[in-house]
Amino acid sequence: MPIDVTKFEVLKFTSRLLFIGIGSIIPLCFSPYSVSFIMSLYMYAILAITWNMLAGFTGYVSFGHVVFWGLGAYATAILIIKVGLPWNIAWLLSGVVGCGFAFTVGIPTLRLSGVYFAISMLALSEAVKVAVAYLRGVTGGGGGIYLPPLISLNTAYYLMWAVFATVYLTTCFLSRTSFGKFLLAVREDEIAAQSLGINTAVIRIQIFVLSSFFASLAGGLYVLNVCFIDPKTAFDISLTIKAILMTVLGGLGTLEGPIIGTLLLGGFSELMWARFPFIHKVLLGAAIMAIVALLPRGVVPSLKGLRWWGISSRSTLKGDK
């Protein structure tokens, strides 16, 4: 059973780098359509990973995750159009906006118990949608905001890839730190964690803000690429659903789970979406139910054969809830 730890770690690390590295040559080998598709996969992966940060690592399920993505998109667009900032500054600032929002809403809401947190995040997401539609002057109201094309597809691709790599490696890194272990403690038993001296409230806020940062950046890149955003798209619950589904499918609380879930779902979606626009959502719903009921731990922990690849049996960030 005991694989040599150092070899194992090196193997893990290299395979992760390889996996990420492949992304760098995509635009050189594939058509713009494929590049766009893979970029969207990265985006979904970012959403899934960031949702997992909260739900998988700390046990706080949020049904309003899309709000950060949407705020990132809007912040980027508004900062470019209304404030006149260059796109790169606007984009990075949108991440900060997401953080600020997360911090502000996190402090009161993270105190709530699991179910109430989930619902209040949903309520929040819907409330922001309404607010954005209402503040016509700033946000263009229901009609949305149009951006001129400011970056090429390849730039957008590489940036999305970079954000993906960063957030993924960050989670890997965190899992090895004491912060990462404290996250697990919070998830497993928050009361016990407190009794050990862990300031669980601060930990929750920190991971919440961190997850929102990357989610917002992803939204910012979306709007830079697609050049349009409106409240309906920005705060569409579908994105939250997909992030949840991908994470749960792949393995809630694991490091690679969200990515695998994204690959599986992305592939499936691509096949189904074009042909059956509404059926595919029906299947999405059925899939969530099936996975939650039958494979609650997701694909990754259930596949013994894959255990060596990045999933430490020493349970750094594994778990089921």
Added chain:
Amino acid sequence: MTNRNPLLIVKDLTKRFGGVIANNRISLTVYERELVGIIGPNGAGKTTLFNMISGVVPKGSSRAPTNGQIIFRGVDITKKPGYKIAKLGLARTFQVVRVFENLVVWDNVLIGALARLGKGRAAEQMAEEAMAVVGLEKAKHKVVRELTLAEKKRVELARALAVRPTLLLLDEILAGMIPSEVKDMLTLIEALHQRGITIVIVEHNVEALLSLVKRLVVLDRGEKIADGPPSKVVQSQRVISAYLGEGIC
């Protein structure tokens, strides 16, 4: 000869939940290196007392006592949140064991050590030590969920020890254990006491405590009704009538 420095001073502690007075003007002083037992019939307020002292309450419950004061190591901790009190050197176990089920034993104990030290190597050493004291080295990589109750209690204890506590509160740690497990745990607790940790232990199993502690405190319906050497306490009329129907020995 006990060291007479007071480690924990509870003054006139009252805690009211809605209409129920869980703790009613309880005053208690625990000295360094003491091993104190707390007993009492169901509903006496023993766990509430622990919750008030440790500052760790179930989610939704309010932490602050209705009245009174608690001083630990010279610091007023009456209103302090649990995690701050833990950092001052107080550790506890729970009536219903609260271990990190999905993690392995090692991670459970390591988290305790990390919470205290925050860094890699020293924390690992502390965790190793705690596991050794409790006798869990062999189970290092087992997932806690797969352990027996007695083993889980040891994990919880090791985790509490990894915090290097000055004061250790044990809440019904013997509950659910068979006699051989009880005997082992009592030996362990005595060993911990010998290492200089002040221990306060709440128990239902009065018989077990009689052999362990030199001082027994009795609570009944939120009040402290006795406090002294076990032999005297069990003979007190008040204590006997409080337990009438329960059987004290």
Added chain:
Amino acid sequence: MVTQFLNVLISGIVIGALYALAAEGLNLIWGVMRIVNMAHGEFLMLGSYVAYYLFIAKHINPFVSLIIAGIVLLASGWITSRFLIRRILDGGEMIGLLFTFGLSIFLINMGILVFGGQFKTIAYLSGTLSWGPVFVSKPKLVAAIVSLLLSIAMYCFLRRTKPGAVIRAVASDREMAEQCGVDANRVFDIAFGLGAALAAMAGVLVSISFPFSPLIGQAFILKCFAVVVLGGLGNFLGALLAGILVGVGESLAAFYINVHMSHAVAFIIIIVTLLVRPSGLLGGRS
């Protein structure tokens, strides 16, 4: 000025009664099974469509459909619980949340597929009733009265009958009830069915009051959450009161501020209540 206010108030109370009925089912399921039924809005939606198709195809009086829809959803809910929900009951609250979330997505999109996305309505009742300057929409008033009656009927069922007492026992302490010989799983199935039935009946009343589409559930679920949170989890009367408050709040916001804000009322109520008084106005399990 005063009459305007009265009209706004009445309009709010009337819709609030409907919210209350819709929420009672959610409250029941949540209180008894500790599961947040994210698909509750879809049960309501199904009720609306049952009434609609019965009306269109067979000209069946919506008030008769009320009973039919209630029975259909009672059965469907029971079946769902028996074969699906039971599997995930031990998983913890999050599993229940995620599962019913999936169910919700499934039902909404099935709805779009089967019924089409356009808005439908049942023009069974129409017009307004008025007393002097004060007026109220007739279908909505009737819907409100029926909602109230159904809510009271449910309350009496829970409080005054033996099956109701059993349900309440399981809700308050499952283990205790099981020790007294109650099969908690069967009670869960019934509670889930009843909850679905209540939602469906509310849905029928919705169908005669205003236009609806497969997405109507989405709109209602948040209002239901607001009602349950504000009224206190498991607190039946609280839900009634809260329903009216939510309705009135929305009505006031729509008239005195603007329509957008009225949508936000439910959300604001949820967030503010959870932060300030999580156990709700009249208290409940928090």
